[in-house]
Amino acid sequence: MPDTIRLLSTLALKGAVADLAGQYAAAGGVRIDADFAPTLALLDRIRRGEGADILILTQEGLAELAREASVAAASCVDLARSCVGIAVKEGALHPDIASEAGLRATLLAARSVAYSRIGVSGIFFARLIESLGIAAEINARATIIPSGFTAERLVTDEADLAVQQISELKQVAGIEVVGPIPRVLQTPAVFSAGRMTASGKAEQADRLLRYLASDEVAPVLRESGLEP
Structure with a gap:
């Protein structure tokens, strides 16, 4: 769908993304079609050929995909820490x-x-x-x-x-x-987001990435148990 961004995210961000998706769409942004699973499961799915516009994974997992050129390295942003x-x-x-x-x-x-x-x-x-x-x-x-x-x-x-x-x-x-x-x-995990290089919606995806990394969403991240 032209007005929908496909997002695959680690489970740690499920609560925050669920809240933010409605706010983003209501403010004039695109609809977010999100699916959630552990980072290792998502890495396997991506390497098996599943597509998406945006990925939210552990910092290390996203860096792996950036090195493999599945994710545009320049688009990657850190979103939150989690204990x-x-x-x-x-x-x-x-x-x-x-x-x-x-x-x-x-x-x-x-x-x-x-x-x-x-x-x-x-x-x-x-x-x-x-x-x-x-x-x-x-x-x-x-x-x-x-x-x-x-x-x-x-x-x-x-x-x-x-x-x-x-x-x-x-x-x-x-x-x-x-x-x-x-x-x-323990060392808190860092969760990061990035755009898949194969996404056909680069402009919309990058706009959503900027929103997710903005100060505007920090209260929602904190409420969900994350540290912006």
Whole structure:
């Protein structure tokens, strides 16, 4: 459709993009047709030939595609930072995750911890519990999902704790975000956007990229759990 931009985005930006798409269209911009999946899944889809006008991925993932000339390097802009956090079911006590020792004890005490197999947060968490020396204990009773929102497993009582980007945790009703995993244990992920070189709507796509990176959208990013 001539008045529609096809956008593929990592799940971490789903809440923000959903809010911004309506605002952008109402202000006279094009309609945004968005689809969301983990960065690794989107990279695979793009390399298999799927097309889009704009991609929102991790900074590293987008840089890979720029090196492969699938994304126009000059169009790339950083949008937001995101921390991995922990959530519990609504009404549950908030455990201690403020320190490495507190986090370690909290994870070991949980009946089950939900995390994603291929998402950025899931890969980080797998490495984290390995470095803490508790991978075997946690994985013996973990709820590991292939993709999607880990906090949904809190609502269904399959897990006591859910680990994911805070912006992804906040997409699920009926849960409460306890907070981020201590910063000393993680490096916030940076999410970036860029135009695919094969897009036939370069002007419209670049205009949307400028909007997404503008100060105007910063409050929406913060509300969704991201740091502009």
